[in-house]
Amino acid sequence: MQSTDVDVIVIGAGPAGENVAGRVVRGGLSCAVVEEHLAGGECSYYACIPSKALLRPMELAAEVRRVPGLELGPVDPAAVLARRDEAVSGLNDGGQVDWIEKLPATLLRGRGRLAGPRLVDVTALDGTVTRLRARHAVVLATGSVPVLPPVPGLAEARPWLSRDATTVRRVPARLAVLGGGVVACEMGQALHALGARETTLLVRGSGLLGRMEPFAGDLLADSMRAAGIDVRLGAEVTRVERDADPVVVHLADGSAIEADELLVATGRRPAVDDLGLEAVGLADGGPVRVDDSMRVPGVDWLYAVGDLNGRNLLTHMGKYQARVCGDVVVARAKGRPDDLPALRDTSDGRGAPQVVFTDPQVCAVGRTEHAARADGFDVRTVEYDLGRVSGAYLRGDGYTGRAKAVIDERRRVLLGVTFAGPAVAELLHAATVAVTAEVPLDTLWHAVPAFPTVSEIWLRLLEEYGL
Template identity: 55%
Template sequence: MTQAAANDADRTYDVIVVGAGPVGENVADRTSAAGLSTVIVERELLGGECSFWACEPSKALLRPVIARAEARRVPGLRQAVAGPLDVAAVLAHRDEIVNHWHDEDQVGWLDSVAVDLIRGHGRLDGPRRVTVRTPDGGTVRLTARHAVAVCTGTTTALPDTPGLDSVRPWTNREVTSADHAPERLVIVGGGVVAVEMAAAWQGLGSQVTMLVRGDAGLLSKMEPFAGELVADALREAGVDIRYGASVASVFREGREVRLTLGDGTLLAADEILYATGRSPATRDVGLDTVGLTPGDWLPVDDTGRVTAVDGGWLYAAGDVNHRALLTHQGKYQARMIGDAIGARANGEPVDDAAWGAHVSTADHTAVPQVVFTDPEVASVGLTTREADGSGRRIEVVDYDIARVAGAHQYAQGYRGQARLLVDLDRGTVAGATFVGPGVAELLHSATVAVVGEVPIDRLWHAVPAFPTISEVWLRLLETYRDRHQPRRRPPAHT
């Protein structure tokens, strides 16, 4: 791996990848594996948002909070975990998880897969061209023989609230890298980042207030019972959740943030986190030089090619194409896209049929997601709302996970819910949602069932071990069976 310097003014590669988060790294890995000379351009840390300011540090903050909550539900452990968490130790572990915000290990990985690196801000500069402004003020002009892949991800979408610029609000970056627990934290939003960070910082000693616009509840894109169970647990932990709340204006006075809500209510906090959605990080990547609008999402076909650009040379992978704003789904896309670029460059057939080797079909039908709160939420495939609008004949099957023997072993007073969506015409699982402690480990089995279109009749033969929470699969199938095959009353003894 060669790190290009400012005096490398003009260079040509088979593939240029802009953005070295997990998605860009996977595109580069697959194109290099296909024998294509590949360079990756990054202006910040290799590993991107997920490694340093999102997935990994947030889970490092959440894990001790969730582990303590689960331990308190186990008889014999409650008194052992009665005290507060060691916040300094939690933050120190978080720092180790993110390698103290250094990326040497990522650089070493690029070297191992023969991908070149240029540090600097890369911008498209016409078809198949990228210009990079390096940290020392130099300029490197790159030309791609075959493809350019934009993998720049997203940034926090901040609202146009009076006074916000002066407040220095937290985004996902500040909330996951903070060096202390603020005494009072206001969180604006009710999605995944909002609920996870509410759970983390309330558990680490902050008094958290959540301001949720509208009355759709928390996690509004998921099954309603998911947000309801999470809200119940957050309230029990001490979080103040306010629905129908909007921020009219904010200002900072000294170290204190003061908010005026839409109804005139006044609030004060030490920090305010905006978890109000994401915007594509495409405002300054040169989209205008290829006929696109800066700041827009980049719609793609199933092989990752940007549909609005002629010539089939521009690709977009991960959050930036707005298909599924999840690291694991972006990496999945990246593997398919990198292999598709390699196939096209090497004159090989492209397998672009559904579930083919070069398409990301799962983006449409089987996107798995875990929300790492207490309780956990795990889902894949359709929700009931999505199924209602899909035109498919769907039957909803619910089961209380607390009735499963494995849940009794897991925790006293277990609370959870499972939902299976059965496609009545295909006889397969179209979606699944699980809420409860420990349910994240149920998700991959559900994902395999959805992706593999495993017939319900065949799922009967996938026997869950006893006593585990996965026995809920059997109970869901029994519930479905009993609706369609009512039990017969035995004849009276004569």
């Protein structure tokens, strides 16, 4: 067995792992990065990037349809898929490998597994094992994997998971989607626009995007139905059959759906399988719990960032945690203060910003009304129709949407903001700043929105509040 000493070992070369490596090298430490599959991770090749490449044509088509005087021909699926392939570099991670090596950091291809305190064994495809020893820290950044619900016959029916949807080569004419969250909604709409003429969304709950404000899911469901997608709420799948083709999905109400493919998008879980957690006295199974410095309590050299720690399954939040973690590791390695404000994760507790790139777009930051009340805040909410904002008219006919602000009445600051409407993602960062910095409403009143833009929604929400 080969053996190598290094300051910091990072297991996982996705966006979170790469950011840890970048920060520790910048801080003067040596770093080894272990990756079993593609450097760049799930987001770069199978999630954020390809899904948005598939969704962008749908968004532009909707924009064009709203503006009189513009005409749009049919979407060319082959061209869209080719653009998707370009966006993911044809699943070639050479560019990401170059970036890691130029930090400089050492990239090891293989399965990384904890072997004891500060020890990681890396098993390459040829079975060769390299033992890495960390002088200061080991950082786990292995992400998450899809969850397959225990429905009889589902696993045997060879369902699509998220990777199958984003790497699709041939769009099925009939598509069934199990789930009502972000992946289900985004990929259901994208594949429908690309040729899945019969698309059925089977949602167990009472609405789409169940973790967001209810109005957002309602607007999205209306849009989907108007586009010809069959959205079935309260749908309970009892069994799935697939001897050959098609796949048949049986529901509790006695009905059945036939489809060429079934996409299962019912959530993800931390990728802790065969990570060797038991070798360092940790339970194997759930998220790897960490404190606000991303360190595992009771194990002073072990850290976990991104989906693996269960705090927030969003790429940008994993990258944020990674920046905190990398800087903390450097500070502790060099004997510097490790309790500065920038060295603690405070954003996850407030409610992370998130964008759902559907039509209409849905985005939110902070707490929903339900979450704020559950947390004991003195809550007041205000809502406003985005279509009534002056700038909305210029975005085209039929511009509809809604905004909602959740306010802490005692302190008169925003606890959360949700937007649903065309292109509202560009409104989100202003809300993120206001929520994170806890800007008083009386101060926010003096942040004047430009006319005529949809950002005038801020003025209207504050007027609804009474300012």
